[in-house]
Amino acid sequence: MTEAVxxxxxxxxxxxxxxxxxxxxxxxxxxxxxxxxxLQGVVSSGSDIERVYxxxxxxxxxxxxxxxxxxxxxxxxxxxxxxxxxxxxxxAIIQYGVxxxxxxxRVDVGDGVDTGAELFARMDPRHEPSPAAVVFSRFLHxxxxxxxxxxxxxxxxxxxxxxxxxxx
Amino acid sequence: xxxxxxxxxRTDVPAGLTEALDVVAGFDAVLTRGFARIGEEDAAxxxxxxxxxxxxxxxxxxxxxxxxxxxxxxxxEHLAVLAGARSALLGAAHxxxxxxxxxxxGRDRSPWPGAAAGATEVSPARLAARAWLHEVALTGWRGxxxxxxxxxxxxxxxxxxxxxxxxxxxxxxGLAAELRACVPVAAMPQAPVRRWADLWAxxxxxxxxxxxxPAADVELVSGxxxxxxxxxxxxxxxxxxxxxxxxxxxxxxxxxxxRATVGAAKVATIVGPAIWRLFPGQPTLLxxxxxxxxxxxxxxxLHGGDLRWDDTRAELxxxxxxxxxxxxxxxxxxxxxxxxxxxxxxxxxxPVLVEGAAVRDDGGLVLDLDGERVPVTVDRLPAxxxxxxxxxxxxxxxxxxxxxxxxxxLLQPLGVRFTSKRQVAEAHNGDWADGVTDPKIAKADAKxxxxxxxxxxxxxxxxxx
Numbered sequence: 001m002t003e004a005v006x007x008x009x010x011x012x013x014x015x016x017x018x019x020x021x022x023x024x025x026x027x028x029x030x031x032x033x034x035x036x037x038x039l040q041g042v043v044s045s046g047s048d049i050e051r052v053y054x055x056x057x058x059x060x061x062x063x064x065x066x067x068x069x070x071x072x073x074x075x076x077x078x079x080x081x082x083x084x085x086x087x088x089x090x091x092a093i094i095q096y097g098v099x100x101x102x103x104x105x106r107v108d109v110g111d112g113v114d115t116g117a118e119l120f121a122r123m124d125p126r127h128e129p130s131p132a133a134v135v136f137s138r139f140l141h142x143x144x145x146x147x148x149x150x151x152x153x154x155x156x157x158x159x160x161x162x163x164x165x166x167x168x
Numbered sequence: 169x170x171x172x173x174x175x176x177x178r179t180d181v182p183a184g185l186t187e188a189l190d191v192v193a194g195f196d197a198v199l200t201r202g203f204a205r206i207g208e209e210d211a212a213x214x215x216x217x218x219x220x221x222x223x224x225x226x227x228x229x230x231x232x233x234x235x236x237x238x239x240x241x242x243x244x245e246h247l248a249v250l251a252g253a254r255s256a257l258l259g260a261a262h263x264x265x266x267x268x269x270x271x272x273x274g275r276d277r278s279p280w281p282g283a284a285a286g287a288t289e290v291s292p293a294r295l296a297a298r299a300w301l302h303e304v305a306l307t308g309w310r311g312x313x314x315x316x317x318x319x320x321x322x323x324x325x326x327x328x329x330x331x332x333x334x335x336x337x338x339x340x341x342g343l344a345a346e347l348r349a350c351v352p353v354a355a356m357p358q359a360p361v362r363r364w365a366d367l368w369a370x371x372x373x374x375x376x377x378x379x380x381x382p383a384a385d386v387e388l389v390s391g392x393x394x395x396x397x398x399x400x401x402x403x404x405x406x407x408x409x410x411x412x413x414x415x416x417x418x419x420x421x422x423x424x425x426x427r428a429t430v431g432a433a434k435v436a437t438i439v440g441p442a443i444w445r446l447f448p449g450q451p452t453l454l455x456x457x458x459x460x461x462x463x464x465x466x467x468x469x470l471h472g473g474d475l476r477w478d479d480t481r482a483e484l485x486x487x488x489x490x491x492x493x494x495x496x497x498x499x500x501x502x503x504x505x506x507x508x509x510x511x512x513x514x515x516x517x518x519p520v521l522v523e524g525a526a527v528r529d530d531g532g533l534v535l536d537l538d539g540e541r542v543p544v545t546v547d548r549l550p551a552x553x554x555x556x557x558x559x560x561x562x563x564x565x566x567x568x569x570x571x572x573x574x575x576x577x578l579l580q581p582l583g584v585r586f587t588s589k590r591q592v593a594e595a596h597n598g599d600w601a602d603g604v605t606d607p608k609i610a611k612a613d614a615k616x617x618x619x620x621x622x623x624x625x626x627x628x629x630x631x632x633x
Contacts, residue, residue, distance in 0.1 A: 006358040012574045013514040017346040021436040026622040143627040148433035152477040156510040157339040158401035163550035
């Protein structure tokens with residue numbers, strides 16, 4: 001930060017503190033987040049529309065797991081991250097950008113990392129089961145926002161949150 | 169807007185503004201360090217706050233609260249009083265700045281109609297929110313950790329479930345998301361301390377069960393609504409679309425500057441043009457925004473300058489030219505006063521038309537009116553519309569909102585007339601409200617799929633098990 005930028009961060013009421021998420025396709029991976037010390041999310045099953053997988057990679061240790069939301073381990077985990085984990089990492093990179101994801105997971109990425117597979121190649125990942133319930137309930141909580149009715153009363157506090165394109 | 173008006177805005181700084189903002193900055197520093205340990209510097213800043221409001225009805229209560237807090241007794245009620253004092257100073261700054269602007273523009277503004285409605289009951293969600301804000305204040309921004317941030321989740325959820333606490337829920341969720349992204353705050357070169365203190369203080373006021381609006385002073389209006397421009401606000405879990413328009417009252421009378429605002433809850437992955445799909449209940453409004461069409465409204469409640477939108481009382485009219493509306497009607501239209509508790513410089517958003525200015529790019533974009541310069545808020549160009557930095561830079565006319573932040577007036581473009589390949593074209597924030605009209609963007613949008621539909625399908629299948 002330059003001095004001028006610091007001064008404006010100190011004195012401005014209206015700032016974009018968190019960059020907006022970048023648009024991505026949600027059909028395969030409806031939910032991705034960097035939270036609870038993990039990259040975690042929900043991946044829709046390719047074969048069964050009723051089924052979803054909960055996938056996660058821990059920051060630092062890079063312990064990964066993938067299971068159905070009923071805690072049935074994913075059949076694709078055979079000593080390596082499954083396709084759901086790859087899809088999760090791919091979409092996280094689109095949504096947040098490589099750098100924030102790598103920083104959160106504490107992965108040293110140089111140049112040339114654009115995909116989840118390349119990100120996993122820079123880790124020493126190991127499998128360690130973790131419960132799906134917490135992530136799945138966070139996903140349901142996330143979806144519940146879409147159930148909140150529209151409002152026609154002004155929300156004056158949103159004056160502090162102008163919409164802005166990712167660039168600018 | 170003309171060059172000599174910009175000159176007056178720049179030079180006629182309201183008396184006392186700088187001093188008031190210094191007092192606010194002192195308070196913001198206390199909130200950054202935390203109220204748990206009040207040092208000498210903190211005590212001086214709080215004493216200055218008490219001095220600043222000493223001659224007002226708040227004086228005695230603020231002096232008492234400052235005394236208690238400085239002595240180490242930091243109760244919620246004392247913090248609420250301090251939040252009130254800070255808000256009063258910024259409310260006064262709002263009034264002074266808007267008064268200056270009205271004088272310069274020759275804009276008439278109707279006074280606030282009488283007393284506000286009585287305070288509403290304090291709900292459990294508000295109590296929980298107040299407890300969280302108290303904890304945050306004790307800790308200070310620099311001490312905020314993930315555990316404290318997580319503590320906002322429960323009050324947010326409860327407040328969202330209460331229709332009367334939507335504003336509080338939206339504010340807390342936005343603030344908590346920023347804190348989460350910034351932990352550890354102490355490691356930041358500079359935390360956004362004015363901004364966070366604004367949100368903290370407003371949150372504190374909203375937890376008091378303060379009246380949300382002038383319930384007793386609603387009037388029903390009918391007439392023709394002529395669009396000026398569309399303003400979009402959003403954070404990860406909320407979006408709001410506001411139409412600034414001139415209302416020509418049925419049966420004649422002075423035209424009035426009004427806003428129609430609709431909001432929706434969303435998630436972080438619904439961005440860009442996808443936000444328009446969050447308003448299935450407002451088809452007439454969306455078509456009016458997209459087509460810049462007039463709307464005939466019948467018996468719509470008006471609170472100050474805010475129309476309470478009801479799509480069933482709105483009938484779509486003919487396409488209009490917002491630039492012509494501004495040119496012909498803006499000078500004679502009467503503006504409304506802001507509800508007292510919403511007054512803050514960040515709430516200033518006055519529609520203006522700028523013609524005959526050159527746009528210069530010296531790092532940021534600047535409107536140059538005969539040598540008088542107004543910075544353009546290029547960080548307020550929503551991805552949900554066709555307004556881009558390039559189009560603003562090529563603008564020959566601009567409809568926008570005058571805003572004030574960090575000691576200066578800024579212009580937020582809502583729509584521009586610009587020249588592209590020797591053709592004159594227009595771009596307005598609401599142009600894509602009824603579907604993306606730019607073939608390239610529409611194609612990309614279609615390829616990405618309908619984010620709202622995908623998530624609604626997932627919600628339908630997974631939520632009600």
